Amino acid sequence: MPPPTRSLFPGLAGPKEAARPFPDWRVIRKELLRKGVTLTLLWEEYKEEHPQGFGLSHFCAHFAKWEKASRLVMRQEHRAGEKTFLDFSGLRVPWLDLATGEIREAEVFLAVLGASNYTFALAVENQKLESWVHCHIEMNRFFGGTTQVWVPDNLKSAVTKACLYDPELNPTYRQLARHYEMAVIPARPRKPKDKAKVETGVKIAQMWILARLRKQTFTSVAEINAAIAPLLAGMNDKKMRHVNISRRALFESIEKPTLRQLPETPFELATWKSARVAPDYHIEAEAHYYSVPHQLVGQKVDVRVAHSSVEIFLAGKRVAAHKRSLVPYKRTTLTAHRPAHHRVRLDWTPERFVAWAAEHGPHTTAVIEILLARAEHPEDTFRSCFASLRLAKQYGKPALEAACRIAIAQNVVRPRSLRNILQSGLHNATTQRKAPAPHTANHENIRGTSYYN
Numbered sequence: 001m002p003p004p005t006r007s008l009f010p011g012l013a014g015p016k017e018a019a020r021p022f023p024d025w026r027v028i029r030k031e032l033l034r035k036g037v038t039l040t041l042l043w044e045e046y047k048e049e050h051p052q053g054f055g056l057s058h059f060c061a062h063f064a065k066w067e068k069a070s071r072l073v074m075r076q077e078h079r080a081g082e083k084t085f086l087d088f089s090g091l092r093v094p095w096l097d098l099a100t101g102e103i104r105e106a107e108v109f110l111a112v113l114g115a116s117n118y119t120f121a122l123a124v125e126n127q128k129l130e131s132w133v134h135c136h137i138e139m140n141r142f143f144g145g146t147t148q149v150w151v152p153d154n155l156k157s158a159v160t161k162a163c164l165y166d167p168e169l170n171p172t173y174r175q176l177a178r179h180y181e182m183a184v185i186p187a188r189p190r191k192p193k194d195k196a197k198v199e200t201g202v203k204i205a206q207m208w209i210l211a212r213l214r215k216q217t218f219t220s221v222a223e224i225n226a227a228i229a230p231l232l233a234g235m236n237d238k239k240m241r242h243v244n245i246s247r248r249a250l251f252e253s254i255e256k257p258t259l260r261q262l263p264e265t266p267f268e269l270a271t272w273k274s275a276r277v278a279p280d281y282h283i284e285a286e287a288h289y290y291s292v293p294h295q296l297v298g299q300k301v302d303v304r305v306a307h308s309s310v311e312i313f314l315a316g317k318r319v320a321a322h323k324r325s326l327v328p329y330k331r332t333t334l335t336a337h338r339p340a341h342h343r344v345r346l347d348w349t350p351e352r353f354v355a356w357a358a359e360h361g362p363h364t365t366a367v368i369e370i371l372l373a374r375a376e377h378p379e380d381t382f383r384s385c386f387a388s389l390r391l392a393k394q395y396g397k398p399a400l401e402a403a404c405r406i407a408i409a410q411n412v413v414r415p416r417s418l419r420n421i422l423q424s425g426l427h428n429a430t431t432q433r434k435a436p437a438p439h440t441a442n443h444e445n446i447r448g449t450s451y452y453n
Contacts, residue, residue, distance in 0.1 A: 021050050023059075025066040026243055033080050033115040033254050039063065078114030081258025084139075085112045086152040088127055089202050091210045095218040106221050108228075109135040110205055113147065117240065118251035121205055121232050123224040127155060133176055133269050140180065145259025149183045159186050171272040171302070179267045181260070208235040270306035277301060281337055285310050287328040291337040292320045353385045360392060361401035363408060370413045387415040395422045402427035 023046050031037050043059045054062065092105035106123040109131075113119075120142045124131040132155075140146055152159070159169060169177070169184060177184045209231040218224050236248045243250075275283040281294040285303050292301065292312050296319065304311040305324070312320040322332050350372050357368040368385050375381045392400045403421040407413050421427055 020053050022062070025063060026245075028063060029067070029243060030245070030250070030254065033078070033250075080115040080255045081147050081260070083114035083149045083151055084143075084147045085114065086110070086136075086139075086150060087202060088153075088155070089121075089205060089210065091206050093123055093210065093213055093218065093224050095220060095224060098219050106218075106224050107131070108205070108210065109139075110202055111135075111139045111143075112200075113143070113251065113255055116247055116250040116255040118143070118247045118255065119205065119232065119236060121209060121228055123221050123228060125221055129170065129172055129271075130269060133172065133267070136176060136180075137267060140262055143259060144256065145261055146180050146182060147259060149185055150177065152184065152186055154186055171304075172270060175270065175304070176267055179263060181263075204235065205232075208238075268306050268308075270304045273303050273305070275301055275303050275312075282331060282333070283312060286324075286326075288325050289329075289331045290320065290322045291331070291333040293337050294339045353382070353389070356389055357385075360389075360397045361404070363404040364389075364397075364401050366408055367404040367413050367418070370408075384415050388418055391415075391418055391422060399427055 023042075028039075028042055031042055032039065039060055040056065043054075043056050046053055046059065053059075087110055089108040089110055092107060094103055094105050096102075097104050104125070106125060107127050109120075109122045109124060111120040120139045122135050122138055124135060136150075156170070169186075173184070176182075209228055212231055213224070213227055216227060218227070236251075237246050239246050240250075273285065275285065277283055277292055277296045277299050279297055281297055282289040282291050283301060283303060285305050290310050290312065296314065299314060301319070302313040304313065308324055310322045310324050311318055320334070320337065322334075325332050353368050353372065354365060357365040367388060371381045371384050371388065389400075391403070395403075399422055400418070403418050403426075404413075406421055406427060407417050410417075
């Protein structure tokens with residue numbers, strides 16, 4: 001039968017149990033936040049220091065009672081350097097836009113580290129993608145490193161399609177996570193316990209920061225952030241009631257050493273769009289046309305438009321990259337993207353056509369110069385020049401030279417007339433009166449070879 005005192009007060013320790021030393025449970029709770037540290041390991045260290053201390057089961061039971069009494073029941077275990085919880089506060093901060101006289105409301109972004117509860121806050125104009133990415137960049141600078149996982153809410157800037165098992169991330173947000181080598185695990189829809197850390201952080205920030213700003217007047221988001229900074233520092237320096245240590249001290253001691261280093265190059269914000277490759281093997285982005293390999297004609301691709309570059313992806317693999325051009329309705333084309341028969345035409349120049357015609361004779365040269373002179377831009381006549389010179393393959397160079405002499409004499413200088421002369425055999429007529437060699441340099445419609453040098 002138990003002693004009367006134990007029957008009336010079952011929570012009191014007996015003489016033998018009271019003689020055993022109790023560890024500092026706050027220290028135990030703090031050590032459990034470190035990676036790889038378990039309650040069994042802490043018990044073994046406790047037993048080495050106090051051989052007559054509690055056994056493992058009593059040690060764990062007493063710790064559980066202390067946690068319950070301290071209201072620190074941890075439904076989730078967050079190891080140091082493991083997770084960062086992200087969300088926007090539900091409360092907004094009004095500010096006066098002096099340019100328009102409009103009262104606008106700034107959103108407040110909050111990030112909370114899982115192990116230390118160290119908190120970051122930043123006011124931005126809205127919850128759009130650009131602001132969301134900017135918040136992450138500033139958050140990483142504030143923390144001085146990154147954890148392994150981001151746990152955001154299911155806002156559109158982070159999650160394009162919410163799903164309990166396989167959420168679809170915004171492409172730009174996915175690129176941001178890859179840049180920092182982060183895993184992104186969005187909180188499940190309608191599961192606030194998945195992001196309990198940031199939910200609690202939001203409530204504390206609303207009380208400690210936003211409530212204190214309610215009577216101030218701001219004229220810019222920068223002014224709001226200037227007012228938030230000292231309040232945020234005070235919140236992080238304040239001792240948390242149940243662990244008797246501040247967020248900053250806990251961060252400096254257990255979490256900061258575990259953060260991963262930031263990349264050397266900053267993240268470049270980009271926008272994404274889908275496009276289909278046109279028959280001329282170009283896609284449109286920001287009113288400019290960029291080439292892709294000609295084999296992709298008709299394919300649907302993803303286009304990443306950054307400040308200084310444009311990248312095209314097919315099934316997640318980059319197939320083309322260009323320097324971004326701000327000239328509208330023009331083309332940026334890489335030679336490697338052209339089919340072989342298009343690459344040949346890149347070598348076509350007025351000088352080359354004139355030199356090619358000179359191999360046939362003076363009259364052929366005169367015909368090419370006349371054709372080149374007819375258009376404001378010589379490129380517009382390249383097809384006609386090419387068609388005229390190709391007749392030599394079928395009829396021979398002497399025949400083409402004779403046909404060009406006749407065409408000049410009759411003032412019918414065009415590829416179709418040359419072909420008609422050759423097909424009819426008119427160039428072989430022995431009675432044809434020999435026309436004098438043309439003096440092309442003095443003709444008002446002929447520019448001469450010197451024009452193309």
